[in-house]
Amino acid sequence: MKAAVITFPGSNCDRDLAVAFEGVGAQVTRVWHKDTALPAGTDIVGIPGGFSFGDYLRCGAIAARSPIARAITDFASGGGHVLGICNGFQVLVEMGLLPGALLRNANLKYICKPVTLRVETAGSGFTAGYAPGAQITVPIAHHDGNYTADPETLARLQGDGRVAFRYVDNPNGSAADIAGILSENRRVLGMMPHPERAFSAVHGGTDGRAMFEGLISAFAPA
Amino acid sequence: MKLRVFVTLKPGVLDPQGEAVRHALGALGFEGVNGVRQGKMIELDLAETDADKAQQQADEMCQKLLANTVIESYRVEMA
Numbered sequence: 001m002k003a004a005v006i007t008f009p010g011s012n013c014d015r016d017l018a019v020a021f022e023g024v025g026a027q028v029t030r031v032w033h034k035d036t037a038l039p040a041g042t043d044i045v046g047i048p049g050g051f052s053f054g055d056y057l058r059c060g061a062i063a064a065r066s067p068i069a070r071a072i073t074d075f076a077s078g079g080g081h082v083l084g085i086c087n088g089f090q091v092l093v094e095m096g097l098l099p100g101a102l103l104r105n106a107n108l109k110y111i112c113k114p115v116t117l118r119v120e121t122a123g124s125g126f127t128a129g130y131a132p133g134a135q136i137t138v139p140i141a142h143h144d145g146n147y148t149a150d151p152e153t154l155a156r157l158q159g160d161g162r163v164a165f166r167y168v169d170n171p172n173g174s175a176a177d178i179a180g181i182l183s184e185n186r187r188v189l190g191m192m193p194h195p196e197r198a199f200s201a202v203h204g205g206t207d208g209r210a211m212f213e214g215l216i217s218a219f220a221p222a
Numbered sequence: 223m224k225l226r227v228f229v230t231l232k233p234g235v236l237d238p239q240g241e242a243v244r245h246a247l248g249a250l251g252f253e254g255v256n257g258v259r260q261g262k263m264i265e266l267d268l269a270e271t272d273a274d275k276a277q278q279q280a281d282e283m284c285q286k287l288l289a290n291t292v293i294e295s296y297r298v299e300m301a
Binding site: 099101105 | 238
């Protein structure tokens with residue numbers, strides 16, 4: 001599996017994400033936001049957490065208009081896998097690759113703590129490593145993770161099984177307890193929690209690891 | 223040509239910051255504040271001298287970047 005991890009000015013989880021991909025045997029290339037193309041043969045793009053462009057204007061808004069964003073849109077329309085974590089999720093909704101928007105947390109606080117998530121579907125490369133209904137503990141660290149979408153979009157996401165993860169105890173006010181959603185073709189995942197920060201025992205938990213292992217299996221030669 | 227862009231949350235989109243401001247106003251003794259909605263104002267200084275064209279440019283800027291039309295609406299006026 002060849003992974004491309006994007007770095008914007010202000011990204012701060014790019015290395016963590018690269019280390020997680022490498023930890024399951026992926027070949028990782030680091031890509032700068034001013035690059036206009038992804039490395040040849042890229043299987044999956046990782047958009048990391050952080051505060052791209054200082055969260056100016058809106059979280060993820062400026063990153064979503066950077067030169068590499070166009071290449072990512074083309075990659076996704078061609079059926080490529082894209083994983084956006086935290087600020088990466090905000091970038092994906094700003095790019096229009098996922099529906100809805102992420103508002104300021106309902107309690108107005110930056111929340112940094114481990115949370116329990118329920119895996120709502122195993123039907124994607126990202127979640128294939130989990131049993132549906134499994135509860136996992138993964139950290140969150142965000143100020144703007146309050147997912148919102150119009151009622152039709154929410155109904156469609158839920159009806160099509162595109163909610164990948166739900167919060168068991170909703171920390172931020174997200175509609176329908178949504179922590180992560182899939183694109184229509186189930187190859188783009190955006191999520192606020194950080195699986196790459198629950199990867200090795202030194203993180204205090206390894207529940208995020210199965211996401212990367214599931215992806216590796218999805219790309220394993222048949 | 224100078225223009226002002228006002229970006230505000232659409233009706234129905236919860237505004238936690240506006241709510242916090244409303245509570246704070248109440249705590250200061252301002253009674254009868256039924257609602258507060260917070261938005262942003264962006265000043266543009268454009269090289270364009272034709273008012274209609276400047277308005278059009280600003281509109282396109284709002285669509286492409288300045289507003290997230292999923293949750294926000296915008297209004298452009300001459301400064």
